[in-house]
Amino acid sequence: MTIILDGKKLRDKIFEKLKSRVDSMTTKPSLAVILAGEDPSSQIYVNNKKKCAEKLGINSIVINYPENVSETELLEKIETLNNDKNVTAILVQLPLPNHINKFKIIDAISPQKDVDGLTPYNSGKLFSGEEPYVYPCTPRGILLLLDEYGIELEGKHAVVIGRSNLVGKPIAQMLLKRNATVTTCHSKTKNLADITKTADILISAVGKKIVGENMLKNNCVVIDVGIFRDENGKISGDVDFDKVSQTASYISPVPGGVGPMTIASLMLNTVELVK
Helix, strand or coil, X not given: CCEECCHHHHHHHHHHHHHHHHHCCXXXXXXXXXXXXXXXXXXXXXXXXXXXXXXXXXEEEEEEXXXXXXXXXXXXXXXXXXXXXXXXXXEECXXXXXXXXXXXXXXXXXXXXXXXXXXXXXXXXXXXCCCCCCCCHHHHHHHHHHHHCCCCCCCCEEEEXXXXXXXXXXXXXXXXXXXXXXXXXXCCCCCHHHHHXXXXXXXXXXXXXXXXXXXXXXXXXXXXXXXXXXXXXXXXXXXXXXXXXXCCCEECCCCCXXXXXXXXXXXXXXXXXXX
């Protein structure tokens, strides 16, 4: 029988412990979020982050800019936040407006306040096998979810579909650090199904329906990172859940799987950066 990886349940468990931890801290965590533009999804994400932070006793600051904000103005604000001792964590909500160089903006964040773990310093630490200040939120949430259900990684073949800096690349490195054998696939990969059928653990982070039941071997662990609205307006993931769940041993749902774990990891990172 397939076991559902319940991200909401684990998120609530983590939040309960975090709330007690924050209550006992003399220096309270403070998360500053920069939101540029009026992307509806980004606004929802930022509001959810703010609500979660406040419930946990974390100070939350949201800095809104119009779509036409200049790159220079964003860089100046980041520099101000870097130097503000009352701000312990900084997040720039992506995507940014097209005229803004996202790499330049992310590079400007102090590594000690980089709550997403995306600066070159933290990414370099991760890829060199050292400990970054924090790990990227979604990959960290994936590993927390796998660990909660006692899923062994060492010696297993993990196939990752997607090579983004947010998920695909860092989760591959984190799995390698846990002694998994990792294959990364992407839009140019040929014979994708032949590769995914060899996976003990399949992680898909693409943002479109791509994984069907004919792509898996029996008892594969399936992690669905994708989340989008299909042509009917229904929230969906990369995986055909109804069919794949007949084959998988464990599967994360969309919504309710990786999404809640991403926000849980963001709050964990925010608290840990206080040190």
